[in-house]
Amino acid sequence: MGAIAGRPGGDAVGGSGAEGPHPVGPSGPVMGMDLGGTYMRAALADEYGRIVLERRVETLAREGREAVLGRVVALLNEVKGEAGGRGVSAVGVGAPGPLDPEAGHVVVEPGGPECSCGGRGHLEALASGTAIARQAREALSSGEDTILGKLSGGDPERVTAELAHEAALAGDPLCVGLLGAAGRRVGHALVGLVHLFNPEVVVLGGGVTGAGDLFWGPLRETLWGGLIPTFAEGLRLNKSALGDHAGLYGAAALAIRAVRDAPAITDASAELRTGKGGPRG
Numbered sequence: 001m002g003a004i005a006g007r008p009g010g011d012a013v014g015g016s017g018a019e020g021p022h023p024v025g026p027s028g029p030v031m032g033m034d035l036g037g038t039y040m041r042a043a044l045a046d047e048y049g050r051i052v053l054e055r056r057v058e059t060l061a062r063e064g065r066e067a068v069l070g071r072v073v074a075l076l077n078e079v080k081g082e083a084g085g086r087g088v089s090a091v092g093v094g095a096p097g098p099l100d101p102e103a104g105h106v107v108v109e110p111g112g113p114e115c116s117c118g119g120r121g122h123l124e125a126l127a128s129g130t131a132i133a134r135q136a137r138e139a140l141s142s143g144e145d146t147i148l149g150k151l152s153g154g155d156p157e158r159v160t161a162e163l164a165h166e167a168a169l170a171g172d173p174l175c176v177g178l179l180g181a182a183g184r185r186v187g188h189a190l191v192g193l194v195h196l197f198n199p200e201v202v203v204l205g206g207g208v209t210g211a212g213d214l215f216w217g218p219l220r221e222t223l224w225g226g227l228i229p230t231f232a233e234g235l236r237l238n239k240s241a242l243g244d245h246a247g248l249y250g251a252a253a254l255a256i257r258a259v260r261d262a263p264a265i266t267d268a269s270a271e272l273r274t275g276k277g278g279p280r281g
Contacts, residue, residue, distance in 0.1 A: 028089045030255035031079055033072065034247030035095040037061060037130030038161055038207060040072060041244070042079045044088075045252035051245065055079055058160075061130075092254030094247040096124065123189050127182040129161035129207045135178055136164040147172040165211050179214040187222025194223075194231050205240030 029052075034041045037059060044053040057075055061068055080088050125131055137156040140148050147167040152158040168175035190202060208215055216239075224232060240246050 028087055029083055030089050030252055030259065031076060031091045032248045032251030032253075032255060033076060033091065033093045034244075034251060035059070035072065035093060036207075036247070037096065037124075037128060038133065040068075040075060041248055042075045043245075043248040043252065044079050044083055045248075045256070047256075049249070049252060049256060051248060051252065053079060053082055054245075054248065089259045090255035092251035092256075092258070094251045094254075123185060127185040127189075127208065132164050132178050132182055132208065133159055133161045136161075136167075136175060139174055144174060146174040148175065161207060165214070168211070168214050176214060179208075179211050180218040182208055183215040183218035184222045187219040188226065190219075190223050191226035194227060194235065198231060200234065201236040201238060203238050203240050205243065205246045207244060209239050210243070 029044050029046055032043050032045060032051075039056050040059050041054060041056045043051045043055075045051050055075060055078055057071060059068060060071070076091065136146075136148055137159045140146060140152065140156045140159060147170050148159055148163065151163050151167055164175045164178060168179050186204070193199075194202065220237065223237065227235070242249055
């Protein structure tokens with residue numbers, strides 16, 4: 001989620017222009033991976049930055065780091081295997097938390113009420129799909145009366161954010177409350193961001209934004225109710241047009257840029273490196 005002001009930069013993938021689609025990267029496909037707290041997604045993108053194949057599996061972070069890494073590798077191999085025999089030029093990965101894109105690692109990992117950075121009350125820990133699923137599991141485990149008991153077969157480990165949304169749509173007070181609380185928390189966070197940056201538009205993405213008015217209603221009420229009127233004038237609140245694909249497009253763009261910016265190896269330079277075709281004397 002983020003507050004965005006201004007227009008996207010020129011490295012956007014899948015953009016359109018007057019001359020129509022044109023290659024923005026290598027002559028072969030790249031892969032993008034979006035590693036989220038609830039699901040991980042991998043996609044194959046062509047040289048125009050268009051996603052042509054996508055796969056999704058549960059992250060299951062509670063099973064531990066090695067298990068998650070194993071699923072990452074398996075998912076990438078599955079998508080790579082469907083590339084039609086064409087070699088994949090690069091892989092871009094998007095992950096939550098502060099990142100060092102040059103070194104290629106996560107600086108601090110988020111997830112749960114207490115972040116591994118030592119802080120508490122961060123938005124990721126309170127209003128994400130992972131947080132909603134955790135809160136719903138805790139409520140079910142404590143014996144609270146909820147439709148989730150029937151939908152999950154009484155097993156808290158089977159409760160996901162999507163299952164909580166399904167229960168909320170069925171009128172479950174607990175899950176309606178959880179989605180509403182997430183919306184209000186995001187709304188409170190946006191009030192501060194809008195007052196700080198004064199953007200023209202705020203764009204929100206991620207799985208929770210698909211919960212409809214159960215999430216957006218409390219969010220809008222909190223945001224518009226908390227803003228100084230001057231900051232609310234002309235402000236637009238939009239849902240990301242890319243939806244859950246935003247992370248995949250970003251990861252694919254990263255892979256395309258990495259290949260594009262890599263030093264080109266020509267046939268002549270390759271011969272010189274192997275000692276063939278060099279000057280004599």
